[in-house]
Amino acid sequence: MSFLNGLNDAQKKAVGHHTGPLLVVAGAGSGKTRALTHRIAHLIAHHGIDPSKILAVTFTNKAAREMKERLEVLLAQRLAENQFGQPWNTLAVIDQRQLRTRIYGEVTKELWIGTFHALFARLLRFDIDKFRDPEGLTWTRQFSIYDEADAKSLIKEIVTQELQLDPKRFDPKKVRWAISNAKNKGWMPEELENEQEGQRGKIISETYRRYRRALAANNALDFDDLLLLPVQLLQQNDQIRGYWHNRFRHVLVDEYQDTNRTQYELIRLLVADGHNPEKFDNWQGRSVFVVGDADQSIYSFRAADFTILMGFQDDFGDKAPDQKSSTLVKLEENYRSTATILEAANALIAHNTERIDKVLRPTRNPGDPIKLIRCDDEITEAEAVVHQIRMLKASNEELDWGDIAVLYRTNAQSRVIEESLVRWRIPYLVVGGLRFYDRREIKDILSYLRFLINPSDTVSLLRVINTPKRGIGKTTIQRLVDASHQLGIPLWDVVSDAEAVRSLGGRSAKGLLQFCELIKQLSLSLQELPPSETIQQVIEKSGYVSELIAEATDEAEERRRNLQELINAALQYQEENDGGDLQGFLESAALASDVDNKDTSRSRVTLMTLHSSKGLEFSIVIMAGMEQGLFPSYRSLDNPASLEEERRLCYVGVTRAKEKLFLFHASERRLWGGMREPALPSLFLGELPDEHIQGDIPGRGGAALRHSQHLNRLTRVDREDQQKVQLGGEPGLASNAVRKRNSGPTSNKKWAVGDKLVHTSFGVGDVTHTFGNGERMSIAVKFPGMGPKILDPRLAPIKPHTTD
């Protein structure tokens, strides 16, 4: 059996690739996951590569798990034929299991497959003690991984407590963002200071400096450090770099368009041993294989840079023209979507300027047209979405709830849709939003565990010292913290010193001693027990469950269930990672996304953001909230590059659909709490080809919208002809009619970027962006003190602002 069977020519070239660099430009639904898995199987089975020499980077942990699973099946099937001389599915179950176990032990267990963060966290567990920090900071292998909330609270403390700054002027969130961005670019505080002019830059870089020290004092790393520290380590230590360079002979990266500079640097260091990739030519027994699609790059907000993908040929490749290049393969045949959906996606993405030359060819029948549905507001939209789902289900018995996905731009949009689904008793699953591991009770218990492993972790210690309540109050804690600062020792050293506690603890001394006793007891059993039992112990001995039981509310009951779920997660982890310890479990918890835990086995409608949907596919896709300012997001409106990213996001959404696609938008939407505001149809709707769209649009806007969108694409001369035909009358009459329609409550002035206007309720504002033209023109206006508003100049109560 060959892993090249049943593949098209391009896929064969990708899978059969042995040594050297290869860029696989893989459009949506072109079978890239298949190419990746088959290639790994081919490397192992055909080229005899030792699995421990392969490093494969996936975009989510779930993708990593699935890839391992598929690989196991592929290799077990092959083994079945070689060893038993018969196909896999004719083997007895016991023989199947035996083969799977053997493959697991010999292959899957040895492979390094995972996200950048998971893989390099693992590398740091080996080598972090050899890292030499420019400032002399140190970490040990027991380091904690801090999530966004931990990072933010550390930064907040530095800004407000240490530096005594006004959090209004130095919003911890923005400062956090600036620091994260610097780390993603590989900058240290000095470099950030050079980059940012003036006082503000000085303060932010000083916060960065102190934040780094605070992390080191806690023996903790944030997400960005998991990539930045390995880069610095591999740069500074030739020996360690040499080791990993020799170890990973075959490097594969999926979703290469969403790598950032730091991640690219990691790949470069590992593959080219720190040399300039253009000059690197020792490809003997070595390869780098990256897969991506610039049109699906949707993570620039976390510093992803798709020009890295576009630069691969210059970095590693032979720089030959596409057709002649031996280092480039394009997978351009789409096996997923109907021709209609695909042509719509192609037409949409053609509006972007920054692209790699690529087409996506349909292999399937046209299928149904795309349906466009307009609703009055977000509540009717939710009802209409659910109505559509019920109709689909009623007309097709085969259809499973799990075949349907509702996609939206922001997590907040799920709420109304959930309410409608509940009303109609349709089973559903929301992916994203609050992560399981971010729930309060889960974070509490995880903090206990983190602290048990890493006693320097003061952030975790502070979280649990009085959770559940032990009568240790703010004042006491402040006294202990001050003492630890003065003595320059970790907080735990103060807390665990009975003398210190008796003199500082006051009324809380009893609670403190009790807490110390608890921690000492728990750390004793830490070594002997598997993770799941340690968790059980923490939950019980800390008094956490008893407090929940005493509370006796539905909410407390829910929290108890979640804690049980945490134990189950640990059990599952132990099962999947034989020999996995608590440290490993905490790591997987810190790096897990919500998608990773999505249980696909049950039949439920999936609700998630467009971002989360990347890499997935559904028979039926419903996209809700297709409105200016929501999707595309108002933050992208005055920036052409961001707008292109939103368009790519839309492209991702459209290409998730296999059979049917529905697009919903509302005329009014309540964003939060306050008033409903008028909403305009998304710019992207007008960019889809008319012939593939069926507009089932009630009321105003319906036919007129489709018609005017069509008009928008015609030249001026054509437009006049078109009007003649449409209105069937004299040209003069036609333009009269049009003029009449255009004269709304305000003037039909042509607005341009930079114009000033007055709005009856918002006051004076500046036009920052315009969309469309003619009848469908809409404008984005920035009013002082509020976010940009999207207005329809024909309806909004506005007039030009004159300064005299």
Add this chain to the structure above:
DNA sequence: TCCAAGAGACTTTTT
């Protein structure tokens, strides 16, 4: 030291 009530921010997207 703890709790309830009220204020205020928040909505882009996530490893």
Add this chain to the structure above:
DNA sequence: GTCTCTTGGA
């Protein structure tokens, strides 16, 4: 509408 943080009173 919902979550988090602050504040004042017991």
